[in-house]
Amino acid sequence: MEAVAIPPFERFYVEHRDVVLGFLRKRMGREAAEDAFQETFLRALRGYDRLEHGEHLRSWVLTIAARLAIDASRRARPAANELPELPVEDGRPAYAQIEHLAGGLPPTERAALVLRYAYDLSYDDIAVALDSTPEAARQAASSGVRRLRAQGGPTHDLLS
């Protein structure tokens, strides 16, 4: 099968900007979402000429948005109310480890698993990202988990 061509950035941006803004507003509130929106698409633009194909671009850009939302909420959290940190092993934050672990999965499973476990997206949001249904998103994530466990790789407690 031929790889899906990477669309001109203009088309990619127009197609996904509403979803990205909606997602960020839900996660961060209106004002913070606007800054994060701009940064999301600037990051996407910086990496755009290194993409190898045009598949799953919505989940790719939502991953960038989710990472920004996580970073922003870490910065915003007052030190006194520090919640227990997400598990960090090998000096890498959990989301980076999960992305690494999931690297060899089929694209849909990888996207669903990473968005669910690394970025804590709801299956409703993942369905939007994958242009699919919440149920299909849940199935893709869990078959990704099963596949990783079957491979016997070090899934740690990251995927619980």
Add this chain to the structure above:
Amino acid sequence: MTFSADLDRRFREAAAAEGLLDVGFDVVESPIGPLLVAATDRGLARIFFDAEPELHLDRLARAYGPRVLRSAHLVDAAHRQLDEYFAGERSVFALDVDLRGAAPFAQQVLGELARVPYGQTTTYGTLATKVGAPRAARAVGTVMNRNPIPIVLPCHRVVGASGSLTGYAGGLDVKERLLRLEGALL
């Protein structure tokens, strides 16, 4: 949810200001209809008479790279000078051009074309002679036909040996209007 026009504009501006675009474009209104104007960091690259962006996105991406975005920033200078030209206040464009992708012969012909003065006409044969290929009038016609930056590279000033207008990518009526604007036709 309504998408904020202001947010959209800010992103497009920031993208261009950070130098992240392979090519930026915008639609410029003109007396001969809207023009789609595209530029890279090297200079003005394209002017299309059909200003519907969706028609040109793929072509722009193939020629310059996938980071194609509508943004007034990169085409700002061209926009201003085109406005002045159509207002009759500018007879020479002072713009860098990006002619990558054009064959060496085409680059040579377009370079010579750029020297044809405002308000004057020349012929395909004369241009051919000037680039040292006096029998290549037809090839010069092909280069004019594919001119990536009409108006600024003034292929409207090139006419047939008999003085007939011959052809123009934007339509003969547009060629005639441009020549009238410049006072080359009475």
